[in-house]
Amino acid sequence: xxxxxxxxxxxxxxxxxxxxxxxxxxxxxxxxxxxxxxxxxxxxxxxxxxxxxxxxxxxxxxxxxxxxxxxxxxxxxxxxxxxxxxxxxxxxxxxxxxxxxxxxxxxxxxxxxxxxxxxxxxxxxxxxxxxxxxxxxxxxxxxxxxxxxxxxxxxxxxxxxxxxxxxxxxxxxxxxxxxxxxxxxxxxxxxxxxxxxxxxxxxxxxxxxxxxxxxxxxxxxxxxxxxxxxxxxxxxxxxxxxxxxxxxxxxxxxxxxxxxxxxxxxxxxxxxxxxxxxxxxxxxxxxxx
Amino acid sequence: xxxxxxxxxxxxxxxxxxxxxxxxxxxxxxxxxxxxxxxxxxxxxxxxxxxxxxxxxxxxxxxxxxxxxxxxxxxxxxxxxxxxxxxxxxxxxxxxxxxxxxxxxxxxxxxxxxxxxxxxxxxxxxxxxxxxxxxxxxxxxxxxxxxxxxxxxxxxxxxxxxxxxxxxxxxxxxxxxxxxxxxxxxxxxxxxxxxxxxxxxxxxxxxxxxxxxxxxxxxxxxxxxxxxxxxx
Amino acid sequence: xxxxxxxxxxxxxxxxxxxxxxxxxxxxxxxxxxxxxxxxxxxxxxxxxxxxxxxxxxxxxxxxxxxxxxxxxxxxxxxxxxxxxxxxxxxxxxxxxxxxxxxxxxxxxxxxxxxxxxxxxxxxxxxxxxxxxxxxxxxxxxxxxxxxxxxxxxxxxxxxxxxxxxxxxxxxxxxxxxxxxxxxxxxxxxxxxxxxxxxxxxxxxxxxxxxxxxxxxxxxxxxxxxxxxxxxxxxxxxxxxxxxxxxxxxxxxxxxxxxxxxxxxxxxxxxxxxxxxxxxxxxxxxxxxxxxxxxxxxxxxxxxxxxxxxxxxxxxxxxxxxxxxxxxxxxxxxxxxxxxxxxxxxxxxxxxxxxxxx
Numbered sequence: 009x010x011x012x013x014x015x016x017x018x019x020x021x022x023x024x025x026x027x028x029x030x031x032x033x034x035x036x037x038x039x040x041x042x043x044x045x046x047x048x049x050x051x052x053x054x055x056x057x058x059x060x061x062x063x064x065x066x067x068x069x070x071x072x073x074x075x076x077x078x079x080x081x082x083x084x085x086x087x088x089x090x091x092x093x094x095x096x097x098x099x100x101x102x103x104x105x106x107x108x109x110x111x112x113x114x115x116x117x118x119x120x121x122x123x124x125x126x127x128x129x130x131x132x133x134x135x136x137x138x139x140x141x142x143x144x145x146x147x148x149x150x151x152x153x154x155x156x157x158x159x160x161x162x163x164x165x166x167x168x169x170x171x172x173x174x175x176x177x178x179x180x181x182x183x184x185x186x187x188x189x190x191x192x193x194x195x196x197x198x199x200x201x202x203x204x205x206x207x208x209x210x211x212x213x214x215x216x217x218x219x220x221x222x223x224x225x226x227x228x229x230x231x232x233x234x235x236x237x238x239x240x241x242x243x244x245x246x247x248x249x250x251x252x253x254x255x256x257x258x259x260x261x262x263x264x265x266x267x268x269x270x271x272x273x274x275x276x277x278x279x280x281x282x283x284x285x286x287x288x289x290x291x292x293x294x295x296x297x
Numbered sequence: 298x299x300x301x302x303x304x305x306x307x308x309x310x311x312x313x314x315x316x317x318x319x320x321x322x323x324x325x326x327x328x329x330x331x332x333x334x335x336x337x338x339x340x341x342x343x344x345x346x347x348x349x350x351x352x353x354x355x356x357x358x359x360x361x362x363x364x365x366x367x368x369x370x371x372x373x374x375x376x377x378x379x380x381x382x383x384x385x386x387x388x389x390x391x392x393x394x395x396x397x398x399x400x401x402x403x404x405x406x407x408x409x410x411x412x413x414x415x416x417x418x419x420x421x422x423x424x425x426x427x428x429x430x431x432x433x434x435x436x437x438x439x440x441x442x443x444x445x446x447x448x449x450x451x452x453x454x455x456x457x458x459x460x461x462x463x464x465x466x467x468x469x470x471x472x473x474x475x476x477x478x479x480x481x482x483x484x485x486x487x488x489x490x491x492x493x494x495x496x497x498x499x500x501x502x503x504x505x506x507x508x509x510x511x512x513x514x515x516x517x518x519x520x521x522x523x524x525x526x527x528x529x
Numbered sequence: 530x531x532x533x534x535x536x537x538x539x540x541x542x543x544x545x546x547x548x549x550x551x552x553x554x555x556x557x558x559x560x561x562x563x564x565x566x567x568x569x570x571x572x573x574x575x576x577x578x579x580x581x582x583x584x585x586x587x588x589x590x591x592x593x594x595x596x597x598x599x600x601x602x603x604x605x606x607x608x609x610x611x612x613x614x615x616x617x618x619x620x621x622x623x624x625x626x627x628x629x630x631x632x633x634x635x636x637x638x639x640x641x642x643x644x645x646x647x648x649x650x651x652x653x654x655x656x657x658x659x660x661x662x663x664x665x666x667x668x669x670x671x672x673x674x675x676x677x678x679x680x681x682x683x684x685x686x687x688x689x690x691x692x693x694x695x696x697x698x699x700x701x702x703x704x705x706x707x708x709x710x711x712x713x714x715x716x717x718x719x720x721x722x723x724x725x726x727x728x729x730x731x732x733x734x735x736x737x738x739x740x741x742x743x744x745x746x747x748x749x750x751x752x753x754x755x756x757x758x759x760x761x762x763x764x765x766x767x768x769x770x771x772x773x774x775x776x777x778x779x780x781x782x783x784x785x786x787x788x789x790x791x792x793x794x795x796x797x798x799x800x801x802x803x804x805x806x807x808x809x810x811x812x813x814x815x816x817x818x819x820x821x822x823x824x825x826x827x828x829x830x831x832x833x834x835x836x837x838x839x840x841x842x843x844x845x846x847x848x849x850x851x852x853x854x855x856x857x858x859x860x861x862x863x864x865x866x867x868x869x870x871x872x873x874x875x876x877x878x879x880x881x882x883x884x885x886x887x
Contacts, residue, residue: 042659044607093841103605103659104797104840111790112833115826172401179387179398186385189347191373191402191447228786232670235663239656269685270674276667280652283664287655 010265012144018261020150022237022254023157024219027212028230029237029249030161031205037244038181038201039095041102045110047231049206052113053079053213054222055121058128068130068218075210083206087199095198110227117224125221128214153215158250160208165246167204177201229272233260236279242289251290298361300325300482301346301451306355308341315341317506318355323451328473328483330497332490334526337503339486340382343453346484347379348372359451373402376450382459384440388429392420392439395428399446406448407479413442416472434465441469441476451482458489470496490522504528566710570703579706583774585815586709587767590716591788592795592807592814594763597720600802601732602756605658607789608665611649611672612642612761614784616768618682621778624692626681631692635708635769642765645672646758653757654750666786673784687779690772705773712770716763721804723759728752790829797836800846809848 032046043049056078057071066074086109094105136148168174180187180197188194216222216230237256241248256275263274282289299322308316316338323329333339344350346357348369357365359375369379378399387395396413414421417438423431428439437457444452458466466489473496477483487493494500494514502510502525510517510525570579591609598604619641624634649668656664677685693701723729731752772778791814799810822828839846 036659040658042662044659044662090837090841097841098844099603100599100605100801101840101844103662104793105837106659107607107662107790107793108833108837108840111836112830115829115833118826119830172397175390175394175398176401178390178394179401182387182389183385185349186381186387187398188369189349189373189379189381189385190398190443191370192398193368193370232663232667235660236667239660239664267674267678270677273671273674273678276671276674279667280671283652283655 011262014261014265015258016144016146017150018258019254020146020154021257021260022250023150023154023257024212024215025233025237025253025256026157026161026250027208027215027253028234029241029253030164030246031208031212032231032234033238033244033246033249034164034201034205034208036238038177039198041091041095042106043205044103044106044231045113046106046209046234047227047229048110048113048117048224049079049082049227050209050213050216050230051117051222051224051227052082053210054128054217054226055117055126056210057214057217058126061128068128068214071128072211072214075214076207079210079213080203080207083202083204084199086206087202088195091202092195092198110231114224114227121224123223123225125223126217127221128217130218134218149218153219156211156215157253160211161246161250164204164208168246173197173200232272233275236275240279240282240289245289248290255290298325299323300360301484302356302358303342303346304356304358306345306352306357308338308345308350308352310341310350315506316345316352319503319506319508320355321501321508323482323484325450325482326477326480327498328477328485328496330493330500331484331486331503332488332493332500332522332526333503334528335488336505338506339503340455342503343379343381343455343484343486346451347377347381347453349379370402373447373449374404376404376448377453378444378447378449378451379453380440380444380455380457382455384436386428386431386436386440386443389427391425391427392431392435393424395439395443396420396424396446399443402447404448408445408448410446413445416445416475417442417469419468433461434468437461437465437469438472441472445476445481449481451484452476454483454485456486456488458487458492466492490526494522502526563710563714567707570706574706576699576702579702580774581815581819583702583706583709583770585811586713587770587774588791588795588811588815589713589808590763590767590770591792592799592811593716593720593804594760594767595789595792596796596801596803596807597723597756597763598760599796600806601724601729602753604753604757605662606665606757606760607662607786607793608653608667608669609760609764609792610784610786610788611665611669612646612764613768613771613788614669614673614676614780615642615645615761616765617772617778617783618676618688618768619765620692620769620772621688621690622682625688625690634692638769639762639765642768643758643762646761647754650754650757654753669784669786673780676784677780683778685780687777687782690776690778693773693776705770708773709770712766716766717804717808719759720763723755724804728755732756794832794836796846797839798846800848801844803845803848803852805852806846806848809851810846813847 028046028050032043035041035043053075056075057068060066060071060074061068090105090109091102094101130149133149137145138148138151139145168178176187176192177197177200179190180192180194184194216226233256237249237252239252240255241250241252255278259275259278260272264271267273301323303319303321305318305320306316307314307318319338319342321329321331331339331342341350345352348364348367352365356363359372359377364372364375387398390398393410396410400409414424419435420438420442423435428436431439441454441457457469461469470492473483485493485496497514499513500511500517501508502522504525505528509528510521566582574582595606595609598606616638619638620634623629623637624631629637653661653664653668676682682688696704724732731748768783771783795810795814796807797810798813799808800806817832818828821831843850
């Protein structure tokens with residue numbers, strides 16, 4: 009029954025991928041910016057959590073209280089300075105700037121922490137599980153990851169749908185110039201969107217740090233997963249992103265059984281198959297403005 | 298004192314000069330119609346007042362203060378709202394959400410969802426329809442309603458009649474007195490001269506980026522207007 | 530060639546040029562440099578010099594290819610390492626395993642790179658902008674991971690390149706050097722001719738405004754696909770050179786994304802959208818790597834900072850600075866208008882950038 013277990017684990021892992029994808033999707037949705045530093049920023053958050061646990065003795069999950077505001081502030085500053093400038097330059101500038109940022113962050117982390125793998129220790133929780141049937145057990149930590157993923161997606165969805173600022177974000181996404189005619193300051197909206205995106209990435213980073221061993225290079229894989237979840241789910245659909253994350257999660261855990269030496273191969277192939285046969289993703293956005 | 302004063306502005310798009318030294322002023326509560334053929338510079342004039350274009354010379358004053366360098370989003374709280382050409386609804390949002398976005402920087406005043414729905418009854422049944430799926434007339438009414446939601450002192454209307462059936466244009470122009478009755482100053486830009494003349498206190502006609510004729514609808518003759526409009 | 534248009538009203542003459550005096554000088558200088566470099570191993574280039582220059586040549590090819598994609602066809606790829614790997618493995622497979630020898634192996638490696646690029650373009654081209662970039666990376670990852678599953682190619686451990694077995698090292702180094710020099714000339718010349726062709730005008734139109742180009746009858750996808758396939762074959766060529774210099778192809782090395790990072794740095798530093806830019810960029814990048822490369826990871830941090838600063842504040846790169854923002858052109862690819870009238874600055878409306886990102 010290891011297959012059934014792999015599937016259940018994979019579905020739960022989808023919550024983490026959805027967290028990563030939500031931030032990428034939000035920034036793309038609001039300002040059409042694909043943040044190539046997204047994975048590296050998740051690892052920045054993971055190291056932040058790691059350092060906090062090591063040096064302050066803060067319980068692992070409590071680090072979120074520090075990591076979320078720090079990442080959000082970083083996002084605000086990054087957007088207000090570098091990224092807003094890049095968005096006003098030639099078309100290739102935003103991609104190239106975030107790529108440069110990814111290289112800088114990755115190598116700074118290598119410099120600070122070496123290439124050794126670290127992880128955030130949570131003690132007994134790491135191995136704890138709930139036995140569902142004699143064959144299938146659900147890990148407590150993967151379950152927490154999944155629940156947090158669903159809560160964050162739901163909260164973001166509600167924020168965009170129901171609040172005044174959320175509406176302003178959607179308006180800016182639809183038509184930036186028309187939005188400024190409503191009194192919306194698009195630079196502020198962009199800074200806010202990036203702050204929220206990085207806060208969510210911060211949460212994802214902590215979970216990555218607890219779930220696995222990570223080093224500075226680990227961000228690459230997570231950027232790819234985030235991207236694949238977004239495309240599988242369909243651009244602009246947050247619940248689609250969660251579904252995309254869960255499909256990828258299953259492909260990862262099952263793939264790890266099939267090709268132990270190339271763990272992400274199956275996930276990448278699933279992504280390419282969906283790109284080939286369902287290019288608008290599983291949940292395409294109905295409206296194309 | 299005039300609420301809006303535009304003083305001999307020049308406006309360029311790249312190398313192309315769209316406006317040559319246009320001046321105008323609108324008093325509080327007045328309705329001014331700016332008419333002219335396609336390419337006369339009407340829309341550029343409104344964009345410059347709303348802040349989407351910057352004049353390279355001249356000044357734009359609102360309530361006595363220069364606003365020529367303010368970005369558009371900072372003009373809204375002062376009470377300037379533009380219904381842009383082509384309506385520019387937010388397509389992925391419902392009609393009601395579009396109206397609510399209009400209230401993003403709302404000033405105190407008579408306009409809210411209820412009063413907008415009361416003024417444009419056709420919107421009332423369509424409030425939860427996606428703007429993208431609304432008809433042209435519904436979109437135009439919603440675009441005006443969206444601009445009203447911030448309770449503007451000055452409402453700028455760009456080509457209200459463009460691409461709409463005459464019946465619908467009638468309906469929309471019929472609601473204009475309700476708006477001006479609230480004391481709102483209106484600057485309307487139109488190619489449709491008849492409608493413009495009917496609602497306006499004063500008319501200003503543009504040709505190739507310059508003012509060629511001004512006056513009240515009563516004192517201008519059809520021939521004068523035709524000459525000014527076509528430049529013959 | 531020059532074509533005179535008379536402007537009667539103003540009494541001025543505006544002229545459309547392609548060649549300039551500088552470009553003629555450029556051609557002569559290029560020929561002299563290439564001939565001297567070709568003669569070098571007989572006279573003034575040591576084995577070490579030749580090896581270093583071979584590395585530089587690989588960088589020039591890579592930069593030129595990435596520039597063809599981004600600078601002309603407007604496509605940012607971060608998956609070009611796929612074709613470096615395919616080129617490297619391709620030559621090993623064809624030369625050694627199939628026993629076809631060095632030259633046919635080299636040709637076959639390029640053909641394989643082109644075919645794979647053509648096939649995957651149907652997937653990659655479903656994405657655009659930044660998502661296209663990550664998509665190309667995923668494709669590169671898949672090709673990498675699949676390669677490590679193939680036992681004939683040494684799976685995860687890599688494979689040796691043995692076509693040069695029996696050559697004396699100094700002969701091998703010189704031969705590889707000459708091949709690399711020829712490869713640079715071919716890569717730059719093909720790119721140059723491609724851009725000067727009708728297709729090249731189409732590229733520029735596509736980069737500047739894909740929608741407008743499409744309405745004017747430029748087949749956007751076809752132009753992009755040709756650029757993509759040519760760039761892949763160029764990267765494949767660089768891959769074969771890597772196999773020749775290292776004599777050992779390892780998946781983790783030939784397929785690493787750092788190759789693409791290097792290409793991006795080279796093009797950004799040298800200047801995007803010109804033939805000269807990547808050549809200058811490769812020389813500067815190579816020098817930086819040699820002289821400050823030993824500061825460890827700080828080196829890449831510094832490169833990243835330089836790259837961001839250049840993108841934001843010096844978007845035409847060093848070549849833009851040297852050439853006075855494009856007035857000097859050694860390899861002119863477009864037509865130029867010289868006129869006593871003020872040159873129009875095609876800025877468009879303030880928001881002309883809006884549409885193309887979505």
